[in-house]
Every structure is written in C-alpha cells, then in structure tokens.
Amino acid sequence: MAFPCAMVRFTAVGLRYPSPTAPQGVEEGPEALADLTFTLPDGSFTWLLGASGAGKSSLLRLMHLAQLPTRGTLEVLGTTVRADRRAELPALRRRIGVVFQDFRLLPYLSAFDNVALPLRLAGRSESSARPDVTEILRWVGLAGKEASLPQQLSGGEQQRVAIARAVVTRPQLLVADEPTGNLDSHQARRLLALLTEMNRLGTTVVVATHSEELVANFPAPSLVLDAGRVVHHG
Amino acid sequence: MARRARYARDPLGLRRALSDRLLPGLVAAMALLAALALAGSRGAEALKDRWQAGAAAAVTVQLPPEQAVQMDQALAVLRAMPEVQSAEAVSAARMKELLRPWLGEVPALPLPAVIELRLVNAAIDPAPLANRLSETVPGAELEAHGIWVSRLAALASSVQGVALAVLALVAGVAVAVVAVATRAGIAARREAIEIFHDLGATQRDIAGRFARRIGLLAAGGALAGAALAVPALAALSSMAAPFAGGEVMPWTALPWLDLALLPPFAGIIGWATAQYSVRHWLRRLP
Numbered sequence: 320m321a322f323p324c325a326m327v328r329f330t331a332v333g334l335r336y337p338s339p340t341a342p343q344g345v346e347e348g349p350e351a352l353a354d355l356t357f358t359l360p361d362g363s364f365t366w367l368l369g370a371s372g373a374g375k376s377s378l379l380r381l382m383h384l385a386q387l388p389t390r391g392t393l394e395v396l397g398t399t400v401r402a403d404r405r406a407e408l409p410a411l412r413r414r415i416g417v418v419f420q421d422f423r424l425l426p427y428l429s430a431f432d433n434v435a436l437p438l439r440l441a442g443r444s445e446s447s448a449r450p451d452v453t454e455i456l457r458w459v460g461l462a463g464k465e466a467s468l469p470q471q472l473s474g475g476e477q478q479r480v481a482i483a484r485a486v487v488t489r490p491q492l493l494v495a496d497e498p499t500g501n502l503d504s505h506q507a508r509r510l511l512a513l514l515t516e517m518n519r520l521g522t523t524v525v526v527a528t529h530s531e532e533l534v535a536n537f538p539a540p541s542l543v544l545d546a547g548r549v550v551h552h553g
Numbered sequence: 554m555a556r557r558a559r560y561a562r563d564p565l566g567l568r569r570a571l572s573d574r575l576l577p578g579l580v581a582a583m584a585l586l587a588a589l590a591l592a593g594s595r596g597a598e599a600l601k602d603r604w605q606a607g608a609a610a611a612v613t614v615q616l617p618p619e620q621a622v623q624m625d626q627a628l629a630v631l632r633a634m635p636e637v638q639s640a641e642a643v644s645a646a647r648m649k650e651l652l653r654p655w656l657g658e659v660p661a662l663p664l665p666a667v668i669e670l671r672l673v674n675a676a677i678d679p680a681p682l683a684n685r686l687s688e689t690v691p692g693a694e695l696e697a698h699g700i701w702v703s704r705l706a707a708l709a710s711s712v713q714g715v716a717l718a719v720l721a722l723v724a725g726v727a728v729a730v731v732a733v734a735t736r737a738g739i740a741a742r743r744e745a746i747e748i749f750h751d752l753g754a755t756q757r758d759i760a761g762r763f764a765r766r767i768g769l770l771a772a773g774g775a776l777a778g779a780a781l782a783v784p785a786l787a788a789l790s791s792m793a794a795p796f797a798g799g800e801v802m803p804w805t806a807l808p809w810l811d812l813a814l815l816p817p818f819a820g821i822i823g824w825a826t827a828q829y830s831v832r833h834w835l836r837r838l839p
Contacts, residue, residue, distance in 0.1 A: 385751050387839040405839065406755075413753030423748050427566045436564055440754045484752075 325394065326492055326523040327359040327382055332391035334377055334547075351377045352547045355391070359525065359542075361491075364518045366534050367527040369544035375527040376420065378544065379494045382525060383417045384408050396491060413441050416490035416522075420497045422481040424469040430456065430476075431465040434483045441488060455483045459513065474501040482510065486517055493517055495526045499533060511537050565749065565759070567766040570741040576734045576767070577774030580727060580823070584778025584815050585785075587723045591811045592786045594716035596793060601709035604702050612679055614640075614668040617692045621666040627690045628668060634685065636677045643667040670695075724822065731767060731823045735830040738763060750838050760831035764824045771823030775816040782812065 334352040352374045359365055367375050380386040381393060384400060393400045396414055398407065424433050431452055438448040456465060459479040469477050478501055485493060495514065499507035511526075511533060518524045525542075528534065534541065543551035616627060624642055631640040643651075648664050656662065672679075683695035739746065749759055790806040 383751065384839065402839070408839065409753045409755040411753075412751065415753075417751060423744070423751075425564065425566070425745055425748065427569070428564060432564065436749075437752045439564065440749065440752055440758060 324361050324397065325358045326361045326363070326396065327525075328392075328394040329355040329357050329381075330392040330394075331356055332381065332388045332393055334374075334381060334386065335389045350389075350547060352381070352388075355549055357542060357549055357552050359523060362518070362521055362523055364515065364524045364539040365526070366539055366541040367525055367544070368529075368534070368541050371529075373544040374547040375544055376496055377547075379417075379496050379525065379527055382492070382494050383415045384412050385417075413437065413488065414491050416485035416488065416493040418478075418481050418485045418493070418495035418498045420500060422469070422477050424477060424480055424484075426469050429466050429468060430461060430472065430480045430483075433469070433480055434487050437484060437488045451487055452483075455487045456480075459483045460509075475503070475506045478502060478506075478510070482513060486513075486522075489520075490522060492523045493525070495524070497527055497529065499528060499530055504532070507533060508536065563762075563766075565742050565745050565762050567738060567742065567762060571734060571738045571763075571766050571770065573770060573773075576730070576770045577777065579730050580771045580774030580819055581778035581781065583723050583727050583730070584775040584819060585782050587720055587815060588779055588782030588786065588808075588812055590716045590719040590723065592782075592789065592808050594713050594720065595808045595811070596790075597709045597713035597716060601706045601713065604706045604709065612670040612672060612695065612697045613643075614670060614686065615694045615696070616666040616668070616690060618663040618665055620690060620692050623690045624666050624668070627686065627693060630686055630689045631668065631670060631682075634682060636672055636674075636682060637670055638673045639671040641669050643669055727771075727819065727822050728826050731771060731826040732830050735763060735767060735827045736834075738767075739831065739834050746835075747838070750835070756832050756835045759835060760828050763831045764827040767827040768820045768824030772816045772820030775819030779812045779815045783807065 332352065332355040333350055335350045336348045338348045355378070367378065369375050377386065381388060382395065384395065387393070387400060387402050396411055398411055400408070400411075425436070428436070434456060435448050435452045438451065439445075443451075453462075453465070456462060459482055461476060461479055461483065464472065464476065467476075469480065472480065478498065482495075482498065485495070493514070498514070499510055502510060507530070514524050514526060515537060540553055541551065542549060614627065614631065616624060628640055628642060631637050643666075645664065648667060652664075679695055679697040683693075686693050686695060746759055786807050787804060794806075
C-alpha cells in the first residue's frame with residue numbers, strides 16, 4: 320500500500336521536561352525523548368510499543384501538540400510545528416483526535432456534552448452538532464446514555480465516551496494512549512474494531528499499548544521505543 | 554435538559570468555580586467605598602468652588618448703631634474706591650435672619666449696620682481701605698474673611714485629592730481581588746482548561762469565558778454597592794446641605810452619573826483583569 324504524504328514527521332526530535340526547580344522556560348531535566356526520526360504516512364495505522372517509562376506518552380503528547388519538542392523538527396498534518404507560531408496550533412489540534420489514558424472527561428458534563436465539546440469549540444452550531452453527537456454515541460454503543468455523567472458510567476463506557484469525543488470531529492490524525500487499559504478483552508477487541516474502522520475511513524491512527532495480544536490480533540506496523548529512542552520501526 | 558443547556562453554555566463549569574457570592578460581595582464593598590470617595594470628591598469640589606467664589610466678597614464693614622445714619626455716606630466712599638467691585642448694605646431683615654440661629658428673636662437688640670463688599674481681587678489688602686473709610690465714618694470697622702475662606706478652600710482641595718487617591722486605591726484593590734479570584738478559578742478548573750487546550754481551544758476562547766463570567770460578577774457586585782451607597786450618600790448630602798449654602802434636596806444632589814458608571818467600570822476592570830490573568834497563565838501551555 321502506498322501512502323502519498325506524511326501525516327507525522329519527526330526529524331532528530333528531542334524532548335526535555337523542565338526541572339521543577341528551574342525557572343520557567345528553562346528545560347534542565349533529563350531528556351525524555353532523544354533523536355527521534357521517523358515518518359508516519361497519511362492513512363497509516365501504527366502501534367506504539369515499549370515498556371513503561373520508554374516515552375510512549377511523551378511521544379503521543381508531541382503528536383497531538385500538547386508538548387513542543389525542545390530540539391529537532393516536528394511536522395504534523397503537513398505543518399512544521401514552531402514555538403514562535405503558537406497561534407497556529409489550536410487549529411491544528413482541532414484536526415487531531417486524542418484518546419487519553421485516563422479518559423480526561425469533564426466530570427460535570429454529561430456524556431453528550433463531553434462528546435459535543437470539540438464541535439462547540441470548533442464553532443459548530445448546536446443544531447448541526449446534535450445529530451453528529453447522537454450518531455457517534457450510537458456508533459460506540461452508548462445510545463440512551465447521553466444524559467449520564469461520567470461517574471454514572473462504567474470504566475469501559477467512559478472509555479467509549481472518550482473515544483467518541485476523539486472521533487466526533489472526524490479527525491485526520493487519531494492518537495490513543497493505552498485505550499484498552501481499562502477494558503476487558505471483549506471490549507478491547509470491540510474498541511480496536513472501532514479504531515480500525517476509523518483508519519479504513521481515512522484517519523491516520525497511532526495507538527500506544529502494552530498488550531501483545533492486541534497487537535497480535537490486529538497486525539500493523541509498529542514503532543518501538545526504549546529509553547526515549549526508537550529501536551524499531553516497521 | 555435545563556442542566557444540559559446550562560453546562561452547554563458553561564462547559565468550563567465557571568458558575569461553580571467562580572462563586573456568585575464572594576467576588577460580587579467584595580466588589581460591592583469596594584463600589585460602596587468608591588461611591589463614597591467619588592461623592593466626597595464632588596462635594597469637596599463644590600464647596601471649594603463656592604468658597605473660592607465667595608472669597609472675593611468675604612469682606613464686611615460694620616458701622617456702630619449710632620453711626621448707622623452714615624450708611625449712605627459710607628457706601629458712597631466705598632463705591633468710589635477702585636479696589637471695590639461692589640458695596641451693598643445688608644438689610645435689617647436679612648441681619649435678623651442671619652442672627653436668628655444664634656440669638657433667637659431679640660427685637661430690642663441694637664444691631665450694627667453692615668455693608669457687604671466685593672473686592673475686585675481677593676488678594677487685595679483690606680487694611681488701607683479700612684483706614685480710608687474710618688477717616689470719613691469714624692468707628693467703622695472692616696473685617697476681611699478671605700484668608701479663612703482661602704484656607705477652607707485649600708482644605709477642600711486637599712479633601713478632594715484624598716478622595717481621588719482613595720478612589721485610585723479602591724480601583725487597585727479591585728484589580729488585585731479580581732486577579733486573585735481569577736487565579737482561584739484557574740486552580741479549580743486547571744484540568745478542564747488543559748483539556749480545552751488539548752482539544753483545540755484558543756487562548757481567546759478560554760480567557761473570554763473567564764472574562765465574561767468575572768466581568769458580569771464584578772458589574773453585579775458594583776451595582777449592589779452603588780445601590781447601597783444611595784441612602785448613605787443621601788443622608789450625608791442632607792447633613793452637608795447647610796455648608797453648601799442652604800436647602801439642598803438630597804436626591805438631586807447625589808452624583809447619579811458617577812453611581813451609574815460604577816457597574817460598567819467594575820465590569821470592564823473585571824473583564825480586562827481576567828483576560829490578562831488567564832492569558833498570562835496560558836502562556837505556560839504550548
């Protein structure tokens with residue numbers, strides 16, 4: 320399968336978190352990611368693998384622009400990410416869907432409002448957003464749970480709300496950090512089916528996981544990290 | 554459904570994070586102080602203007618009762634002096650009216666004849682005038698109150714300056730209170746802000762939501778403070794009326810325009826301070 324262009328391109332990227340004692344803006348801590356150079360083609364599905372602490376979450380934070388690299392060149396959605404052009408980043412972020420490891424649902428919003436949030440932030444009217452939100456909640460198997468608060472939902476249901484929120488804008492890039500961590504094997508397979516369906520519809524998908532079983536059941540290219548460096552890609 | 558609609562309009566949950574009691578209460582107290590300071594400034598300005606205007610006329614000539622027949626002669630002498638702009642006899646009826654609060658009704662009391670002078674310049678030394686007058690009307694006494702009036706006017710100016718300084722201080726404290734409230738709101742909604750940020754919200758989106766909420770709370774608090782100030786200012790105005798030269802209707806003497814401007818001004822302070830505080834905080838996010 321040929322991929323015409325790069326969705327994500329890392330060139331000699333490094334990431335160093337600031338030390339808690341350093342002045343603001345001064346990165347003095349250890350380098351969490353070092354010399355990352357790879358390309359994820361448009362429309363690809365990639366597993367992100369590695370032991371705990373290998374840097375998977377940091378890498379995903381760079382991909383969805385929650386963090387900027389401290390060195391190297393990062394290109395996402397065809398745009399080179401630069402700290403001095405921060406005003407461009409919100410528009411880029413709205414084209415990226417994110418499934419967080421800890422869901423990060425707003426506890427005082429219903430499932431419907433959590434899912435509708437990215438559409439409202441993008442300026443969609445309530446009347447045009449409502450059918451999309453209803454449809455995506457039905458797609459993830461949460462029809463009838465629209466009014467439930469996150470704490471009224473099981474872990475698996477919360478995970479599906481998080482996924483619905485990530486895909487409701489039909490993003491070009493979808494990154495998921497341990498999306499099956501709170502799910503049983505049946506729910507995990509169902510979730511992966513959703514993600515592969517998204518990929519089939521054209522979304523570039525990157526999934527970080529520990530689950531070898533999941534990777535075995537859904538074969539795809541993988542990016543393996545160890546101590547903040549890419550040790551395998553392909 | 555109503556709950557959903559409420560949170561759809563307030564997805565950051567700021568109605569809960571930014572209490573509608575504490576901040577408006579503090580702003581109301583500051584608006585009350587600001588209203589008092591403004592009214593004090595306006596009152597001091599009015600008194601200063603009145604006293605300064607009166608300083609030039611604050612010269613009186615007294616003729617002893619036995620010399621009252623020489624009133625016309627004294628008036629003629631005074632009106633001939635170039636330093637005198639006008640000289641008018643104070644009528645017996647007005648003298649009684651002026652003295653009634655102090656002496657009551659005493660028709661048998663012999664009263665001096667009094668002439669009210671207006672000099673062309675309040676800085677003129679009245680002593681030479683007194684000498685020239687006494688040459689024509691022996692026993693005539695000239696009293697100049699200008700220096701006292703000038704001092705009172707200077708005091709009023711100082712009071713006005715202090716009132717304006719208090720106003721500036723209140724505005725500064727208001728900015729600090731709003732900044733602290735905004736930081737408390739940010740701390741309470743930090744995770745939500747980070748989620749908004751990661752989902753593509755702009756600084757303008759997030760800061761605008763805080764600014765609208767805080768601006769409304771500040772304006773509401775100032776409205777309450779201004780309303781509370783009205784009866785207090787009316788009472789003060791009533792008490793100050795004698796110093797302002799007579800009968801003043803308390804409600805008409807209030808600085809209504811200043812009071813009306815307090816809520817929008819507080820709203821603007823709240824909005825601008827929240828905008829700055831939130832945008833400053835958001836700079837730590839990429």
